[in-house]
Amino acid sequence: MINEEVLLKALANGRSVILCCWHGRLLFPLHCFRKRGFHALAGLHDDADIVSQIGEKMGWHFIRGSSSSGGKEAYREMVEVLSSPGQAIVVTPDGPQGPEHVAKVGAVKAAQRTDALLIPITGHATWRWEIANWDTFEVPKPFGRIRFAFGEPLEADAESSTEKLNSKLENRMISLQQGNDAQLIS
Helix, strand or coil, rough: CECHHHHHHHCCCCCEEECCCCCHCCCHHHHHHCCCEEEEEECCHHHHHHHHHHHHHHHCCCEECEEEEEHHHHHHHHHHHHCCCCCEEECCCCCCCCCCCCCCCCCHHHHHHCCCCEEEEEEEEEEEEEEEEEEEEEEEECCEEEEEEEECCCCCCCCCCCEEEEEEEHHHHHHHHHHHHHHHHC
């Protein structure tokens, strides 16, 4: 894992974090953070049921809801979890329905409310299936190499513009994914 010390330092200092991954890459954190007791936001639809059932067997805790259904309840639960010291939640800011690589503001608002640190994350596999839907969803194939990376953290102070912070987060996520993908290929 590249730059994991960003996460480890925050958690060791009792800081809660929101790990932000594009929807098309959500299987990478599911695998890389197994058995750590982290939380993840998952929608209420059938595909999310499958991911959450598998994830729970891997030690994950799920908060169910999304921008399209159950969002207010999920947001309240996220804020409650993040208000405890040293918690981690994985979210997909462009999920559940896109558009691809366009972040919704929920993660930034939760970070502003709880003083959680926003950390972009991404993964990429040398061998993978790519499922085209509203995004390009990557499923790693066996025996390939995976490169998982953490980006530059983003402080989301309550006085800053939510929209500007969200744009900064989106740009950092895009840049991290492009750089990580290029490193794995080279």
